[in-house]
Amino acid sequence: MSTPPPGPGPGPGPGVVPSEGPGPLPPLAGGEAGPGRLRPLLDTVLAALAHGAATRNGPLPAGGPTATAGHLLAAAHPVLPDTGTGPHEALRTLVGALAAGAADPAHPHCAAHLHCPPLAVATAADLAASALNPSMDSWDQAPAASALEEAVTRALAAEFYPDRPHPDALVTTGGTESNQLALLLARERHDNQGPVQLVVGANAHHSLTRAAWLLGLPEPAVVPAPSGTLDLAALDEALTRLHHPVLVAATAGTTDTGQIDPLADIADLCEHHGADLHIDAAYGGPLLFSPTRRHLLHGLDRAQSVTLDLHKLGWQPVAAGLLAVADTHSLAALAHQADYLNADDDTDAGIPDLLGRSLRTTRRPDVLKVAVTLRALGRSGLAELVDRTCDCAQRLADLISKHPRLELYDRPTLSTVLFRPVHATDESVATTRRTLLTTGRAVLGRAHADDRLWLKATLLNPHTTPEDLDALLTLVLAEHPTPHP
Amino acid sequence: MSTPPPGPGPGPGPGVVPSEGPGPLPPLAGGEAGPGRLRPLLDTVLAALAHGAATRNGPLPAGGPTATAGHLLAAAHPVLPDTGTGPHEALRTLVGALAAGAADPAHPHCAAHLHCPPLAVATAADLAASALNPSMDSWDQAPAASALEEAVTRALAAEFYPDRPHPDALVTTGGTESNQLALLLARERHDNQGPVQLVVGANAHHSLTRAAWLLGLPEPAVVPAPSGTLDLAALDEALTRLHHPVLVAATAGTTDTGQIDPLADIADLCEHHGADLHIDAAYGGPLLFSPTRRHLLHGLDRAQSVTLDLHKLGWQPVAAGLLAVADTHSLAALAHQADYLNADDDTDAGIPDLLGRSLRTTRRPDVLKVAVTLRALGRSGLAELVDRTCDCAQRLADLISKHPRLELYDRPTLSTVLFRPVHATDESVATTRRTLLTTGRAVLGRAHADDRLWLKATLLNPHTTPEDLDALLTLVLAEHPTPHP
Numbered sequence: 001m002s003t004p005p006p007g008p009g010p011g012p013g014p015g016v017v018p019s020e021g022p023g024p025l026p027p028l029a030g031g032e033a034g035p036g037r038l039r040p041l042l043d044t045v046l047a048a049l050a051h052g053a054a055t056r057n058g059p060l061p062a063g064g065p066t067a068t069a070g071h072l073l074a075a076a077h078p079v080l081p082d083t084g085t086g087p088h089e090a091l092r093t094l095v096g097a098l099a100a101g102a103a104d105p106a107h108p109h110c111a112a113h114l115h116c117p118p119l120a121v122a123t124a125a126d127l128a129a130s131a132l133n134p135s136m137d138s139w140d141q142a143p144a145a146s147a148l149e150e151a152v153t154r155a156l157a158a159e160f161y162p163d164r165p166h167p168d169a170l171v172t173t174g175g176t177e178s179n180q181l182a183l184l185l186a187r188e189r190h191d192n193q194g195p196v197q198l199v200v201g202a203n204a205h206h207s208l209t210r211a212a213w214l215l216g217l218p219e220p221a222v223v224p225a226p227s228g229t230l231d232l233a234a235l236d237e238a239l240t241r242l243h244h245p246v247l248v249a250a251t252a253g254t255t256d257t258g259q260i261d262p263l264a265d266i267a268d269l270c271e272h273h274g275a276d277l278h279i280d281a282a283y284g285g286p287l288l289f290s291p292t293r294r295h296l297l298h299g300l301d302r303a304q305s306v307t308l309d310l311h312k313l314g315w316q317p318v319a320a321g322l323l324a325v326a327d328t329h330s331l332a333a334l335a336h337q338a339d340y341l342n343a344d345d346d347t348d349a350g351i352p353d354l355l356g357r358s359l360r361t362t363r364r365p366d367v368l369k370v371a372v373t374l375r376a377l378g379r380s381g382l383a384e385l386v387d388r389t390c391d392c393a394q395r396l397a398d399l400i401s402k403h404p405r406l407e408l409y410d411r412p413t414l415s416t417v418l419f420r421p422v423h424a425t426d427e428s429v430a431t432t433r434r435t436l437l438t439t440g441r442a443v444l445g446r447a448h449a450d451d452r453l454w455l456k457a458t459l460l461n462p463h464t465t466p467e468d469l470d471a472l473l474t475l476v477l478a479e480h481p482t483p484h485p
Numbered sequence: 486m487s488t489p490p491p492g493p494g495p496g497p498g499p500g501v502v503p504s505e506g507p508g509p510l511p512p513l514a515g516g517e518a519g520p521g522r523l524r525p526l527l528d529t530v531l532a533a534l535a536h537g538a539a540t541r542n543g544p545l546p547a548g549g550p551t552a553t554a555g556h557l558l559a560a561a562h563p564v565l566p567d568t569g570t571g572p573h574e575a576l577r578t579l580v581g582a583l584a585a586g587a588a589d590p591a592h593p594h595c596a597a598h599l600h601c602p603p604l605a606v607a608t609a610a611d612l613a614a615s616a617l618n619p620s621m622d623s624w625d626q627a628p629a630a631s632a633l634e635e636a637v638t639r640a641l642a643a644e645f646y647p648d649r650p651h652p653d654a655l656v657t658t659g660g661t662e663s664n665q666l667a668l669l670l671a672r673e674r675h676d677n678q679g680p681v682q683l684v685v686g687a688n689a690h691h692s693l694t695r696a697a698w699l700l701g702l703p704e705p706a707v708v709p710a711p712s713g714t715l716d717l718a719a720l721d722e723a724l725t726r727l728h729h730p731v732l733v734a735a736t737a738g739t740t741d742t743g744q745i746d747p748l749a750d751i752a753d754l755c756e757h758h759g760a761d762l763h764i765d766a767a768y769g770g771p772l773l774f775s776p777t778r779r780h781l782l783h784g785l786d787r788a789q790s791v792t793l794d795l796h797k798l799g800w801q802p803v804a805a806g807l808l809a810v811a812d813t814h815s816l817a818a819l820a821h822q823a824d825y826l827n828a829d830d831d832t833d834a835g836i837p838d839l840l841g842r843s844l845r846t847t848r849r850p851d852v853l854k855v856a857v858t859l860r861a862l863g864r865s866g867l868a869e870l871v872d873r874t875c876d877c878a879q880r881l882a883d884l885i886s887k888h889p890r891l892e893l894y895d896r897p898t899l900s901t902v903l904f905r906p907v908h909a910t911d912e913s914v915a916t917t918r919r920t921l922l923t924t925g926r927a928v929l930g931r932a933h934a935d936d937r938l939w940l941k942a943t944l945l946n947p948h949t950t951p952e953d954l955d956a957l958l959t960l961v962l963a964e965h966p967t968p969h970p
Binding site for chain 2: 025026027028029030031032034035036037038039041042044045046047048049050053054060061064065066068069071072073076077078079080081082083084085086087089090091093094095097098099100101102103104105106107112113114115116117118119120121122123124125126127128129130131132133134135138139140141142143144145147148150151152155156159173174175176177184206207210214215216217255256309311315317318319336337338339340341343345346349350351352359360361362363364365368369371372373374375376377378379380381384385388430434437443445446447448456461462463
């Protein structure tokens with residue numbers, strides 16, 4: 001157990017650590033001195049971010065996976081040197097390499113996925129979460145952060161469930177964890193009735209099927225969604241046929257097309273058949289902030305639970321997931337005891353017990369950036385971002401539908417637009433996407449619909465201009481020259 | 486679906502969003518302009534952090550849960566205003582309130598939990614993760630970040646498994662997720678042999694029991710750990726009695742006392758009985774970096790999988806969890822397909838498939854701060870931090886054992902020291918902890934050992950001085966005046 005006292009030691013050799021004696025230790029981010037220690041390091045980070053973005057000079061690096069990995073690995077080698085290079089060199093090198101090799105969602109031509117450009121204000125707030133490092137598993141690691149989380153989750157839950165007396169919400173790592181929790185709560189709710197049967201649309205997020213596997217539940221029953229939304233007659237038939245207990249998972253904002261299932265009709269069917277309802281509104285949930293679009297979510301408050309990701313249409317850095325529940329008492333299944341974190345006598349003495357708020361133990365206060373964003377922008381500011389982003393998708397759809405060489409799949413519901421060059425094959429659509437990726441010109445997604453493969457533009461950048469949209473279409477068309485010029 | 490074009494609208498009213506027309510939108514963190522937009526906001530954050538720490542003036546706020554929540558809620562109200570207050574006001578108010586109400590692990594008297602003070606360099610690096618916002622679920626959201634994660638996880642896996650040809654590691658949200666994944670991998674490995682039986686010591690982390698529940702597996706068999714480490718004879722007996730398949734979970738650094746199970750002996754027993762072995766080294770894993778202490782982990786590389794948290798003895802902001810596995814092929818059970826993220830023809834064309842690296846989908850690049858820290862400090866710098874921290878615990882144990890009014894539970898193995906005032910009752914020990922908490926003077930933990938309740942100091946701050954330790958003991962003794970002065 002005993003170790004030699006610090007002091008001058010032998011010189012470094014293979015596997016030998018050079019003893020640096022009682023020299024200055026690397027500074028901490030916290031305490032009164034922390035901000036002063038952080039400032040010069042943040043200067044280095046900002047310079048490296050700017051330099052990396054200028055080097056990249058586009059939405060993603062040119063060269064494709066092999067070249068990008070090669071550049072990164074050349075910069076990052078060796079990953080664990082015997083002697084450190086110091087904080088400024090390490091930040092300059094690795095942040096610079098990461099920025100140069102990023103697919104930057106702040107570039108208007110980076111529009112493949114539900115991968116949003118974070119707001120500067122949310123990003124700045126997130127720094128404070130790292131510096132203070134509260135851990136949300138016990139009050140004595142997060143006295144103020146736990147109070148903030150309670151206030152923000154209650155306020156957001158009330159947005160989803162305005163007419164319920166005790167709505168609540170949990171902070172998660174994203175829609176995948178939220179969907180998993182929703183299914184877990186259903187499993188526990190019906191513990192004595194046999195395993196819960198999950199029913200999903202063919203348009204539902206893959207995480208639901210994965211959650212059933214994780215939780216040891218039967219394979220989900222899949223209901224067709226031929227037009228991109230869950231088919232009501234097929235759902236009715238499935239609910240008539242299946243044995244209880246059943247959890248139906250509907251979607252408000254599908255990954256492929258951004259469509260919204262007929263929520264109120266699905267809620268009616270669930271009520272009729274005595275099935276539970278969960279709604280995955282990871283993408284579409286923030287429509288609630290928009291007075292002109294919230295009607296699209298009609299019926300949302302009839303679900304037992306709702307998934308929301310504020311790192312999608314909420315412009316937060318990852319992660320900012322939520323699971324809202326209609327009734328806080330439904331969370332009782334997550335109650336958990338670990339004496340070092342929530343001993344009974346501490347709880348009796350008034351120390352809040354936080355363990356039942358997550359399946360994680362140690363947990364970053366992702367709520368801080370959300371709280372700062374809600375306060376900085378207000379409901380009206382969020383509504384404007386939501387509306388501008390959805391308007392942008394309408395504009396792109398207009399451009400496509402008017403263009404003789406492009407075909408539009410359908411008018412967008414949210415901010416996803418599927419399109420393809422006329423006369424293109426599925427293979428040429430896939431190739432176009434990959435060519436734009438590997439040449440560093442655009443990040444577009446892909447989706448199957450109506451038995452064909454489409455290019456998918458998922459617009460999440462409210463700063464995108466009409467000119468940006470024109471240029472994006474021009475890039476696509478350049479890959480599909482007219483057959484008879 | 487259609488919305489009015491942006492432009493001057495009606496004035497604000499209840500629930501009505503004031504239309505701001507095409508005015509300036511809140512800036513983004515990314516792109517070439519992002520760093521310039523971030524800088525003034527970061528100035529506000531740093532000032533709020535400094536002001537909050539000065540206001541708090543100690544390891545945590547005075548007043549206890551009710552007063553702390555009251556101050557926070559007063560500052561944070563309303564959580565979601567109709568009109569935003571702007572970025573600087575929101576950051577100043579909420580970051581300031583969070584800092585004023587924090588339990589700051591950078592204060593040497595904040596020493597209850599495995600709650601480390603993050604390094605400034607790691608915190609600065611984490612800002613870049615927020616600003617660039619790569620998502621680790623597909624290559625086209627994280628071209629360089631995915632390459633960096635691969636390089637760093639391979640390098641760290643090789644630290645754990647130096648003699649294995651294909652070790653690997655996954656990035657997790659922490660020990661809880663790592664332990665859950667380890668059990669899931671065991672469940673899938675033995676899929677056709679019936680449900681896997683988890684065997685844990687009474688000293689194991691609570692997350693293992695919770696993981697068995699989550700995964701739909703039988704209740705774990707609990708082996709006694711009367712001296713704080715897993716009892717070998719009892720384990721032998723359990724493995725003789727239990728039907729296969731079995732996963733034994735041993736611990737390298739327990740939550741209560743920081744002790745390390747006899748890893749090599751446990752590995753022998755597992756080998757003899759044909760049981761799988763997982764080691765939860767969330768706390769103790771970084772001893773590998775220290776030439777003078779790595780022998781304490783002898784036998785670690787005989788486990789199928791190992792949990793490590795670099796947000797404990799690795800000085801990272803949360804989250805920085807890892808699950809190392811002896812053989813990358815054992816991760817095959819996590820393979821997962823979702824056409825929009827990893828279509829077969831994209832994978833065939835050389836676009837890396839990332840979905841099998843996590844049960845999450847969207848995922849923050851927590852690897853960046855880890856990579857920057859490894860490079861900045863090197864193996865020798867990390868070893869020095871580990872050794873200083875463990876030395877600090879030895880020094881505290883010395884002070885306690887020499888003090889006539891204090892009792893030491895045992896010499897520390899890692900950096901956890903259990904002690905109590907002589908003649909104290911369990912109740913007075915618990916009260917002392919709560920009094921120090923609610924008066925804002927110290928954050929100490931608690932642990933049961935030898936049928937008594939002890940104060941627990943978990944030292945994770947390498948900057949802690951001998952004077953800090955003296956002062957901490959003085960605070961405790963002041964709560965236990967000598968009966969006969």
